[in-house]
Amino acid sequence: MSELTPARLAEEYLDYIAGVRRLSPCTVRAYSRDVRLYLEYSQVQAVSFPPDRRGLRGFLGFLHRNGLSPRSINRVLSALRGWFRYLQKREIISVDPLAEIEGLKTNRRLPEFLFAQEIDKMLSFEEDGFTGSRDHLIIELLYSTGCRVSEAAGIQIKDIRVAEGRIRVLGKGDNERFVYLGGPARKVLGEYLSFREALLRRRGKDSLQGGVFEGNLLVNQNGGALSVRSIRNIVAEAARRAELGKHVSPHTMRHSFATHLMDKGAGIRTVQELLGHSSLKATQVYTHVELDRLRWVHAKAHPHGSKNTPDRGSNTKDEIS
Structure with missing residues (x-):
């Protein structure tokens, strides 16, 4: 068990999501980058393993100071959550260190689509x-x-x-x-x-x-x-x-x-x-897309709608006909 260093456990987890869970290469690369970023921080700051709430809060502060957006920070947290849950299943750790730490609030981006x-x-x-x-x-x-x-x-x-x-x-x-x-x-x-x-x-x-x-x-x-x-x-x-x-x-x-x-x-x-x-x-994001479209049509077509609403594309006449 003494050979199971955090770095070794991280490598085993990344092998697991690539070889067993068969996540996409893009996802594996992103998780690898995020987990290794945490490992570098914990080594420099001498954070204990598994980390406590204070150590994780310090890491979040480090990410914020380095200019990461809330969305990017949540992505890092997602990678770490997956790692810690994997370690729980293997009974390397007994408690998920991130269990009481919530993700940051973000403005949800609506997906771009074509008419x-x-x-x-x-x-x-x-x-x-x-x-x-x-x-x-x-x-x-x-x-x-x-x-x-x-x-x-x-x-x-x-x-x-x-x-x-x-x-x-x-x-x-x-x-x-x-x-x-x-x-x-x-x-x-x-x-x-x-x-x-x-x-x-x-x-x-x-x-x-x-x-x-x-x-x-x-x-x-x-x-x-x-x-x-x-x-x-x-x-x-x-x-x-x-x-x-x-x-x-x-x-x-x-x-x-x-x-x-x-x-x-x-x-x-x-x-x-x-x-x-x-x-x-x-999938629920598409309900927001539909509401956004209906709001836009109302603004453009209703006599008391907002005439300052910007066009959404080249098909405005078709959209409100």
Whole structure:
């Protein structure tokens, strides 16, 4: 037990969330950075382990003095909470040191989303063979399914149920769910699969299953799996080409998917399931988005509304018609 130093315990925890819980590499890197920041502070300040309330309050003061926002401080606390709970389960510590320390209050940011007309603009570009068809599919796929960019990048051919219009995706924590393709997405998917097959034949990728090339749905020009970064760049380029005047990411498409569902009367628990949220709390932000939209429409359309309300986009007439 003497060899189980805080640093060693931290490394074991990070291995656990990466290898057992299968959290995303981005989340693992963030947790690693936050836990190691605490370890450096505790070593310099000679904070006992496990820390007491006073030691943790000192760490929070250190973060504040170094300019971290309340949101960033809460992220650090979240990483430490996960670590301490892991140590409790292993019976390394008996009490969670953060049990009585609450997160800082923050102003909740509403997610950015696009109007349907803006998404139509992103999809109105001329297709050019394999690349154009694939990029078109990416926009349709993200908007039709609401899946995360990592989920889209990980879709395998065997996961697609074309006749049923659905795709099995692997979400956070290796949780599986089905997402659904609308008519336009299914049409573009069929066209893309033809281009994909021709490309893989040219590249000598002869791994066939049931007459269909298996592997990742989204591939690059060399036939390899398309990276998350490439998907982000494709989405950003589509928005630039459509002259939307705003930064658009795959997560913007996911927010648009959820917002438009709520706007058309979908229940919050249905949206939760489609998004793959483990907690309803994560989905409730979209009720705020809808209230914000209704407030904006009232301000613009009602004779006694606030005429100083800034425009939310280029589709103001469509929004209040």
